[in-house]
Amino acid sequence: MPTYRYPLLYGDTNLQDVFTYLTVSFEALFVLEGIKPGIRISVPEHRLYDVKAFCQAHGLVMDVSEFKVVNSITGDKQFANLGYRIRADSSIKGDVFAYLSLHADWVRAAKEADAGNDHRMFGIELGYPSCCVSFYERHAREEMKKENDYILPLLRNSASFFFENNIIPRYFDIGVLSHFPCSFGCKESRDMARQLLAIVARYSEGLASYVAGILRIPVVMTEHDGAHLLHHSQADGYTMSYGGVQSTVANRLHYDLERQKSIPLNNPNLILFS
Numbered sequence: 580m581p582t583y584r585y586p587l588l589y590g591d592t593n594l595q596d597v598f599t600y601l602t603v604s605f606e607a608l609f610v611l612e613g614i615k616p617g618i619r620i621s622v623p624e625h626r627l628y629d630v631k632a633f634c635q636a637h638g639l640v641m642d643v644s645e646f647k648v649v650n651s652i653t654g655d656k657q658f659a660n661l662g663y664r665i666r667a668d669s670s671i672k673g674d675v676f677a678y679l680s681l682h683a684d685w686v687r688a689a690k691e692a693d694a695g696n697d698h699r700m701f702g703i704e705l706g707y708p709s710c711c712v713s714f715y716e717r718h719a720r721e722e723m724k725k726e727n728d729y730i731l732p733l734l735r736n737s738a739s740f741f742f743e744n745n746i747i748p749r750y751f752d753i754g755v756l757s758h759f760p761c762s763f764g765c766k767e768s769r770d771m772a773r774q775l776l777a778i779v780a781r782y783s784e785g786l787a788s789y790v791a792g793i794l795r796i797p798v799v800m801t802e803h804d805g806a807h808l809l810h811h812s813q814a815d816g817y818t819m820s821y822g823g824v825q826s827t828v829a830n831r832l833h834y835d836l837e838r839q840k841s842i843p844l845n846n847p848n849l850i851l852f853s
């Protein structure tokens with residue numbers, strides 16, 4: 580098993596050993612803590628056994644979807660935002676959705692809403708702020724056709740940029756929010772994110788401050804040329820200098836940013852969080 584700089588220990592178990600991803604491990608922690616009524620996570624078929632065993636040992640009710648999801652990875656973000664649903668008994672390999680909760684009723688309702696593609700019902704089951712559920716619904720059709728990452732409508736809708744609402748590092752498996760906020764300034768989402776970060780801090784202060792640190796990093800966000808985190812940045816007058824670039828894709832823009840080591844603060848693709 581890999582070693583982790585910041586293991587997320589629940590009892591004797593590092594949740595990352597069971598749930599593979601940090602963001603999914605957080606979700607599992609939030610449902611165990613009762614802060615989220617339930618969660619839907621994507622589990623590769625070969626990991627199902629371990630996830631099931633963990634749930635049984637910790638009083639979580641779990642059910643899996645009647646369909647599998649085969650993910651399509653977008654060119655510039657190397658990230659599966661778009662999935663195709665196929666029958667669960669298909670021999671094509673995919674991920675299943677697992678619904679986890681402390682309550683069997685929740686699992687049943689969530690699975691039903693999801694099977695019926697009822698975004699609103701499903702978002703509400705998951706405890707997402709209603710402003711964000713409406714936002715998601717409003718843009719679902721247009722974004723399905725594209726890369727399904729909602730970042731552009733989210734940017735258009737934003738006047739302030741709270742770091743707690745920064746969902747861009749999810750491309751790198753870092754973050755506590757699992758929904759698209761209706762704007763980076765959404766107060767309901769920020770309250771939720773703060774609460775979630777506080778829970779993580781109770782288990783590992785190091786991990787919580789590491790995550791918060793990443794969420795504060797300025798980002799160059801484009802529609803088709805990837806997302807780029809500018810590490811060790813410092814603003815100075817009209818420009819910002821930085822030490823390194825972490826990108827979703829090694830493209831021209833990535834190398835340009837690496838070489839330049841600075842960017843005008845008024846670059847329209849630059850997002851600064853506070």
Ligand SMILES: [Zn+2]
Nearest residue numbers: 710711761765
């Ligand atoms: Zn909102």
